[in-house]
Amino acid sequence: MTAAGVLGGAKEGGRLAHRVLLVRELGIAVALALLVGVTVLVNPRFLTAQGIKDLLLGATILAVLAVGQSIVVITRNVDLSVGSVLGLSAFATGSLFVANPGLPIPVALAAGVLLGAACGVVNGGLIAAARVPALVVTLGTLYVFRGLDHTWAGGRQINAADMPPGFLRMGSGTLLGVPVLTLFAVVVLVAAGYYLRGYRSGRELYAIGSSPAAARLAGIPVGRRVFAAFVASGALAGLAGVLYAARFGTLDANAGNGFELNVVAAVVVGGVAIFGGSGSVYGAALGAVLLTTISSALPVLGVSPFWQRAAVGALILAAIGLDRALAVRLAKTLRGRNGHG
């Protein structure tokens, strides 16, 4: 499929693919509903006001990261450094509050996002300018950023007492029953979703992911778009770091350690194709919610904690298997419609 085809022609195929995507997202939603339903049957307290708040809060940080990650994955890249960026930004936020106790919260938010974006600039700059594989570069910066965080934090720990009460209230407070932090995630999600669907440059990200070569031929500034995607992913990881600080209140050098695989898992479960060009941020966010709900639901269902990880692995395999089946069916249908052309 050429970039022109992706952008202009093949409207019918596009609509069909869109419908498949909807089915895919509905599928996760149904799985989520089933999981919550069964868990509530076993233990009604799973879905009280407190229970819902806990579920939403649990998913918030992973969802923000998953939105950033899916923007990158859609362009046929991957950002493995997000966990380290989150750690760096979380510790930076804490240190800012330690150094300036009266710091306004928006300033802290901006600082975290900017620091994350700066990390994204390093990633995106290396990848777009040197045309080197994202997997390798971000695996490298995963180590580098984490090492910087470790060196900076050392054995220090920043405790809840070091942070302003207003900031911590933001971490546990609710607005009309919805946690404040989750509202951040919702805003991010809607904005990213609208951008990807409604803006030309957003749709170009899909074209790049479908075929970088064709996209380049079609005149899309591939390097610039990929760079921007990494800056966005970094900025969102930075935001997630600030949210992490607000929610957990205790920060040390290991915040966000090992998150990268969870984030990629959430994106894959959410139906974003790992080789780009397909999927949506809504799916990725749903994937994040499903993964965190599983970790909360399994203990309630009385499943041994030792089974949790295995269940997550099985879910990932099931999700990509389902994607493959849907894709095969879609391809068959498309072939049927286009006749012998």
Next chain:
Amino acid sequence: MSARIRGGRAVALALLTALTLAAAGCAGEEPATTAGQPAAGGGAKTIKEGLKIAFLPKQVNNPYFDASDNKGGKVAVEEVKGVYSQTGPSEASPSAQVSYINTLSQQGADVIVVSANDKDAICGALQEARTAGAKVVTYDSDTNPSCRDVFINQASAEGIAASQVKLISEAVGPDGGEIAILSATANATNQNAWIAMMKTELAKPEHGRLKLVATVYGDDDDQKSFQEAQGLLAKHPNLKGIISPTTVGVAAAARYLSGSEYKGKVQLTGLGTPNQMRAYVKDGTVKSFALWNPSDLGYLAAYAGGALASGLITGKEGEKFTAGRLGEYTVGKDGVVLLGDPFVFTKDNIDEFDF
């Protein structure tokens, strides 16, 4: 493809690479060797000067080991005019620790003070280091007794278990009810020993009204512990109390409880540090919790190591040595030196401590 790349891009790229490298270059820390200072304690006279005493915690970047090593062990090593160092992996894995044991042995450390990530996995490396002339002191988490000279036990498993069960029993009140344990990793030697002892303790008739309904693992990870605490309350509506015998777990559980509707209704105790727990003791989430002083633990371990390397003790039962300001200690069975009973922190005394 490369022919199309403009000059500016190549320069930007070179700059980026240089920046990354520069960041790597300037991140080095100076070696933590410090010259000895005048001895403070009179009892240290017989320990040799200039001993290389190295601390190898489960992981660096951990506040608990920062307190035990850099605020306790270091002080003691300076008192005996030794050379202090702390080194270790940034992730708590036994294989990484083995690598550091080998390095310390090659660096000619006289004493290796180690908190074991696995009681067997680091044994071989410790034996090799002992063959090469090092004395081995374990602290916080022990290895097999055959692989070290002495173990500095922060508190006996019985002592900790009894104190934890007593604290939760007092907090929950005479009616008792369901309780749960929020532990660290599923493989942690000391945690599992304490949990086993707590079960023995709970089986006694005086605790008959307390019923242990679950043991969950927060992996000594703040977020995981937080979620496990949350899961416990969702699963067990009648839960009355949580014991979390790990500093990370108890702080995370306290933070969850204090921001939830369960504050004051579900009791929490465990092993925590005063700085982490201060806010929750003051807001009523936690009535009391226990811990030994980690700085004292590192301090005692350094003195024990010094005494071993100076030939004052060999790790046999009944031997005595003096540990600076902490006074005299006796080596117990299996080369275990007991620091003392855990200290209980409450609203009334917590402000006297800062660690």
Next chain:
Amino acid sequence: MAEPTPAPGGGRAGRAPAGRGTAGRTARWRGVAGSWDAALLVALALVVVAGALAVEGVASPRFWRFVTLEVIPIALIALPMTLVIITGEIDLSVASILGLTCTVMGQLWLWGISSLPVLIAVALLLGALLGAVNGVFVTAFGLPSLAVTIGTLALYRGLAYVVLGDRAVADYPPGWTTGAIAAIPGLTIPWMIIVVAVLAVVFGLLLHATPIGRGLYAMGNNAEAARFTGIHVARAKFWLFVATGAMSALAGVFWTLRYASARADNGNGLELAVVAAVLLGGVSIFGGRGRLVGVIAAVVLLGILRNVLQLAYVPANTLTIITGSLLIVSVVGPNVAAMLRDRLRRRRPAAPLPQE
């Protein structure tokens, strides 16, 4: 706007457009790859000489014994991983396979199976089976290996916890555990290194001196074209995953005996170390490029560098940063060099232009 996921063994990210003259590109890359191997070997020599001169203890035989012990498991897994990545796939589940075979071995020992050959055979079979599961998902179902093995990474590690839970099995006969790390008579180097060397030769011959090996490169460069040349792409990839599983299991056996401890978290995170070593060794993540010599040099280089710096009191945090920077340099370096060379060439119009 959406496109179906890539076909079985389909193109990996960012591959150069198909239809480009493969022969010319391969020749050019052979040159670059050769110089990368040479650069690695020079770096290795430099680190050894500088270390021996500047850091006390590097020259001692004990140092080499410790380095070898550390390098063995990574080398065992890096050998098949190199081939997998050359075909354009990846296997991130290796460390979890290592962990799962450790725990199964431990459990079997607890159940009273006390014959070491039986335990090793079972472990290797299990590893092969786990690898085969990866292979089936990737080749038969046509799923991207990156996603599949992230799934099995979680699944196998989870199963390791299911098998042993919070227990550690450590009461193996001392003869086994000391035997696993015993030195070659007259030397301090453990005998296991001979096994690694033999396997390295086998994998090296397979990759560089057989039609199968050439086929693996062809697959990495262009799976579609490789299929037309009569190579059975799916079958070859399947067996590579099986081999990777078995080699990870062998590393697991060594791990269990070396540390005398079977635990569910054995080798946690090792997959990143292995992938980092293979990529530093000059293997392209997109497949089709790289040589085993470079990978072995990279594995040894990382092992020695780490130990030298550790001996020189460099803290763990800095080691982490250096590992990451090396990885970045390994991909950025050759590209920057190529760019600079191209710019120089363009300034001298007399020089023949590279065939594009």
